[in-house]
Amino acid sequence: MTSQVLQNCARKAGAAVAFAVAFSALSPTASFAFSAEAQQMCTGDAFRLCSSEIPNIPKITACMVKHRSDLSSGCRVVLDRDLAGQSRKVAAE
Template identity: 75%
Template sequence: MTAFLNRTIRQAALAAAFAVAFSALSSSASFALSAEAQQMCTGDAFRLCSSDIPNIPAITACMYKHRADLSAGCRTVMDRDLAAQQPKVAAK
């Protein structure tokens, strides 16, 4: 029972830390994630980058490093969010 309780508390703490880290990422001027990206990528971040939580730059780097391993939904929304943040270049 104690092992189960400890595991549950650890998972809840990781979820809270990840939520805080992703919230900070979404408010960062350099890399803002939409609420949809947060929702679509939370599982991937836990699966691929849990050792980096709550280090925001490390999570971001890890997600880019493992881009090929991201779920299709996460990869799609991250790509869309990043493209939206790129400065628009005027066509000549």
Template identity: 70%
Template sequence: MTTLRIQTIRQAGLILAFAVSISALSSTSSFAFSAEAQQMCTGDAFRLCSSEIPNIPKITACMFKNRSNLSAGCRAVMDRDYAAQKASKVASE
């Protein structure tokens, strides 16, 4: 196999692992990312937190820890999703 092919396969595997991690995260009672957040934050997750994939809690913690380094779009949707989930949690208590 060529180096380019190996890199492409590895990158596809990482993308799949991240997508599965985010999908699983969305179905848990902890912080849930919206589909828009997945789309807006995938690049940031790979750039800032690739070493944490596929550990869902570690990816989430890493993204919050690196909030100041997130792209504006990712930061905006994460803030919105977090606020919505927090409001939902307060309303259900």
């Protein structure tokens, strides 16, 4: 593959991950909106663990949850923090 093709693939995959994070904020289901920090910390994990699911947003989300124990420590910390914050919001409603 040429470097231009690889850059194009990386750009599309990055957009899919960003869209997945944004989509989770709009979804009426039990998904959560993650912070920009979580997006930054977890993009590499999404590529590493869930690239076969891109661009299917529900499958990316499910894959990240399934592979929680395989996430980098930084990603796991920010996701856990964001999930805890969202859980408190849901409980208060």
